[in-house]
Amino acid sequence: MKHLLKLMDLSPDEINEILNLADQLKYEKRNGIEHHHLKGKTLGMIFTKSSTRTRVSFEVGMYDLGGSALFLSSNDIQLGRGEPVEDTARVLSGYLDGIMIRTYKQSDVETLAEYGSIPIINGLTDYCHPCQVLADLMTIREFKGSIKGHKLCYIGDGNNMAHSLIVGGIKMGMSVSIGCPESHQPDSDIMEWASKNGDFVCTSDIYEAAKDADVLYTDVWASMGQESEAERRKKIFAGYQINDSLMAVAKPDAMVLHCLPAHREEEITAKVFEEHAKEIFEEAENRLHAQKAVLVKLLKD
Ligand code: CP
Numbered sequence: 001m002k003h004l005l006k007l008m009d010l011s012p013d014e015i016n017e018i019l020n021l022a023d024q025l026k027y028e029k030r031n032g033i034e035h036h037h038l039k040g041k042t043l044g045m046i047f048t049k050s051s052t053r054t055r056v057s058f059e060v061g062m063y064d065l066g067g068s069a070l071f072l073s074s075n076d077i078q079l080g081r082g083e084p085v086e087d088t089a090r091v092l093s094g095y096l097d098g099i100m101i102r103t104y105k106q107s108d109v110e111t112l113a114e115y116g117s118i119p120i121i122n123g124l125t126d127y128c129h130p131c132q133v134l135a136d137l138m139t140i141r142e143f144k145g146s147i148k149g150h151k152l153c154y155i156g157d158g159n160n161m162a163h164s165l166i167v168g169g170i171k172m173g174m175s176v177s178i179g180c181p182e183s184h185q186p187d188s189d190i191m192e193w194a195s196k197n198g199d200f201v202c203t204s205d206i207y208e209a210a211k212d213a214d215v216l217y218t219d220v221w222a223s224m225g226q227e228s229e230a231e232r233r234k235k236i237f238a239g240y241q242i243n244d245s246l247m248a249v250a251k252p253d254a255m256v257l258h259c260l261p262a263h264r265e266e267e268i269t270a271k272v273f274e275e276h277a278k279e280i281f282e283e284a285e286n287r288l289h290a291q292k293a294v295l296v297k298l299l300k301d
């Protein structure tokens with residue numbers, strides 16, 4: 001593994017290795033055991049979109065590992081004024097040991113990896129969010145004891161989160177169902193891959209999608225960059241919500257996950273959110289541990 005650009009590039013064994021190391025790093029952090037695996041290493045963190053979890057967890061993660069992190073807002077570096085990604089990649093490769101980037105186009109992340117000579121980590125694009133799903137899989141394993149064989153149901157927009165959940169879930173042997181409007185289905189290539197490689201369903205009937213689910217997952221109706229469509233999307237996604245009546249068709253011990261930030265009474269009711277706050281905030285914490293595992297795998301000598 002040279003980069004983390006998308007989960008499709010990882011084998012199930014590589015995902016398992018990351019999750020095992022994440023569990024170990026979480027245990028060590030909880031018990032005050034120092035783990036300076038990246039002493040003297042510097043991670044650059046390029047953001048062209050907002051972030052709370054990704055920014056803070058990567059920055060704290062690098063400090064925990066004995067290294068340092070630089071926050072590079074695209075507004076403040078020449079990338080934001082049109083300097084090509086190809087040049088930015090070659091310049092930053094001379095200063096840094098790795099780059100985490102959050103941006104719009106997946107192709108920009110791939111170009112950074114192609115032209116740079118250091119590991120590149122995708123911290124979210126319009127296409128996918130691999131770091132989030134590594135933390136999600138870690139959380140599912142923590143709460144359910146295992147991943148394989150459990151049913152993961154995602155309700156909402158066929159967006160970056162849906163894409164990474166489909167790929168991560170199927171690779172780890174979960175059965176995956178998506179409940180979304182016909183007009184906002186996930187990428188057809190990903191759905192075709194999922195149908196060939198595992199147990200996958202995409203339906204506009206959320207009750208069919210959620211039936212007997214072990215894990216219910218949702219995300220905002222309007223992602224970053226879609227702010228101007230927010231009102232229109234509220235109409236399209238009305239009803240694509242995790243609420244008590246949907247919970248009633250899932251398994252009685254179903255867990256609920258949300259990548260956050262959450263919009264209460266839109267994709268999830270405040271009641272269901274608070275009833276499952278334990279899992280949801282453990283999931284948010286696990287971003288730190290899962291990403292530290294990725295950093296160690298990619299940046300350690
Ligand atoms: N879930 C997630 O990536 O959160 P941020 O946008 O706060 O980084």
Ligand code: NVA
Binds near residue numbers: 219
């Ligand atoms: N789909 C959301 C995920 C945020 C973590 C977005 O792209 O804004």
